[in-house]
Amino acid sequence: MLLNESMQYIKRIKILNDRIPSLSTYPFDLPVVQALDELTFHPQVTYLIGENGMGKSTLLEAIAIAYGFNPEGGSFNFNFSTYDSHSPLEQYLRLSKGAYKPKDGFFLRAETYYNVASNIEELDSEPLGGRKIIDQFGGVSLHEQSHGESFFATFLNRFRGQGIYLLDEPEAALSPLRQLSMLARMHELVEQDSQFIIATHSPLLMAYPHATIYEFSEDGIKETTLEETNHYLLFKQFFEDKDRLLHHLFL
Template identity: 70%
Template sequence: MDGLNDQYIRRIQLKREEVPSFRKYPFNLPSVKSLDELELHPHVTFLVGENGMGKSTLLEAIALAIGFNAEGGSLNFNFSTYDSHSELDHYLKLIKGTVKPKDSFFLRAESFYNVASSIEEMDREGDAPHIIDSFGGVSLHEQSHGESFFATFMNRFRGQGIYLLDEPEAALSPLRQLSMITRIDELVKDHSQFIIATHSPLIMAYPSAKILELTEEGIHETTLENTHHYSIMKQFFTNKERLLHHLFHDDTN
């Protein structure tokens, strides 16, 4: 994608006039309560913030608005093991570009087991070629959680697509996270767009991305070095002993 007009999703708008109440979940989340419009990067947009700020809720709503299953998969996946998603997607408007993606996937660590089970069930009921072939050909349940998650990302993502990732670092070692951003770069060069909710400074380090931090004050654009995640990690590795002493020291003794 060479310009803003070529990206698959350009902006996310909250239809504020239709929101029933900003006092109930998920509209009472700080990131949603203050949301009007989000401009997305044509290549990679990160949603970051502390637990409870609503980044996964917002990403899930964007995924549902696109047409994904709440638990993940491609647009063809239609299953539900537990219907727990919010109604936020009904109040989002996607401003799309002029080009339609040729591929798409919503990959979330917490429900990836259910996606793997759905693939096996569909392959048992269907004829060859099997779905698992596009995931590397090896049963996702016969690999570790991290390896199956990584195999999906490396093999199933074909390029020229819109890809949503929810906390991928939960399944990946630091080395795999670095391999992931290498693959992200390959896919970006093949006209792909990513929206990623993450806590990982390693993944956030992907150059030229837009980082949107969700806080109690709402959503604001920031840089890697100014995120709370980066600050904590830097503080830990710069002066580990001092930080650990502060954490474990008991002033009452």
């Protein structure tokens, strides 16, 4: 069964602009915050895309914290802090939830995934009742795998369906082939009542059919299609006429 608008876990967010103290200070000076009033999410897959510095990751972090996730990532049960660096944006965000509560959830951040893996090992040093957390991730230490292998082990083993999954640049550790495998895994989970919100730069990961894509730029926010995104057009230009593009780059 697929989630629909009445069942999805996160329906929309709204920036509480009247409470923002100053638009000239971080994170309120970010383009995504200044352009955003309200954003509605697809019941299954929504992408947040744009150039570096637009504020995609900061917005996704705020959504995750507002929904109950640890700022550095993990499931709802993770509660650790390696370095308190998250922004206060979640305090200026109103999050509208659906009528259904997810049975699973995970906030995956590429930049803090090492901290999640370390926290798992710390907790597993004194397991409760003989059960180890790492068993939910495939049973092999995430530190004893390559970055990409540990990422994919999480997608494959820890994501169980009927869940809300917030992913921040998951392609950072994945080869193109693994990114396609991730799309296949996403589809399995979508068919198991799951919802994804993904911040990404990867045209491969943006290819999930019928997803909503929001592109952030200095000019604001627009809903777009994969083929209209700057990411896709740049890759298309490169592969269709690589020599011409390189000639202009190297002038």
